[in-house]
Amino acid sequence: MESTASTEDFRVRSAAEKRERMHARLIAATMEAYLQAPAGFHPVIDDVIRVADVSRGTFYKYFDSLDEVRAKIGRSMAGEMLSSYEALFAGIEDYAVRMAAGPLMALARAAMEPRHAAFISRVDFIEFLDGEDPRSVIVKRGLEEGRQRGQVQFESLEAAVDLVVGVSLEGARRILQTGALDGAYIRETATLVMLGLGLSRPEAKAAVTAAWEHLQKVSGRLHWWRPVGGI
Template identity: 30%
Template sequence: MDQTATPSQPACGAKSKEDHRTTFARRKRERTKAILLDSVMAVYVKRVNSIQLVIDDVIVHAGVSRGTFYKYFSSLDEAIVQISSKTSGEMVDSSLSVYDQFEDPLYRTGTGLQLYLARAFFDHEWGTFHAYMALQDTGNRLVQLMEGDIRQGIKTGIFSSADQTSALDLLIGTKIEAIKRICSGSVGSDYIVQITEAVFRGLGVPPQLAHEAARKCFDFVVAEGPEKLRWWGWSLTNPEGVG
């Protein structure tokens, strides 16, 4: 019995060593791809409204060769789509734990909007990239949920001044422009409340309710954010903390 057991021992050892090499290689590939995606975002943000982004910009920023880039992406457009999908997915996954705590479509709509605006305060690079890619990102889960909230709000009469299409365009369009404003560094965090109130009033919410609901959403996001949102930074209620 001992003789039959002995030959299997080197094979087991070899298998463990091979698994270790495979794991190391996989993690290295993941790190390299993450670096490339981060570089795509960083360079894309710098080139918004200026000269066209090219692969050379990305590989110089990432410190890799052109061949390495093509191991992961067939084109720059594919890389941009992937980083857009990645950042969108991360935002949705992290935000639902806060957003889903409301059932009222008014507060769900306000909270969803404010989550995007709050993140833009903490990360201008993310915000700039999201603002310029958002029109291509209408299929993510959070946007779909917000569409449902708009429908419910219209059905119940809380959103009384717009049909579903114009209401959603108002919400998404305002979100994009508000993020751009935030990333310019020209407004403080109370802008989040002000723009939410403006959206509510545009949707037909009575002025007093629009004001109170916008503030309630903000207070809720500020209270829940530090514990539940991994991208949360400083206190939004501290004006000195706003970058």
């Protein structure tokens, strides 16, 4: 009896592991399909199953639609980005430095992981960053606390969030399309965001420099960090 039970447990575990592997394979294929898609176009299911080398029927065993895959990837990416940002910069008391870190992380990752850039630059990523996940308040909270301390200036919190996130996404799109793996471009883009939040240019450059130095110091904790192109 014990042998039969052990065999059954093994089969259940094996089946579960097989499902997990195929699930991950389809998600990876979707991200690769986004990277391969021409600028301005979104991949379709045929693109995903071609990359994954599976049948359409196999795809539908795991997902009802490509929108479901996109939503899963988007939520996962947003959650990971926000968690990493919080873990690496929560201890920094200067809120200007903390705000500069967001665009720096997003743009550095776009340069180092093109598949990530291909996805976030082609979907409504703000929807995932501003969703129901409790971590979605991290950006808003940081901006609001920075304003209360007088370290950043703005009237509309929503406009400030759109500035930070929107410029980051557009920068990621440019990096993806041009292959401009340029640390100077990344730092200047973050500096312009800080100017938009009311800092003077010397203050903005100082905040970006401090955030960049800290990011490089803790980069070993980021699985995607792969220095390229002078970054």
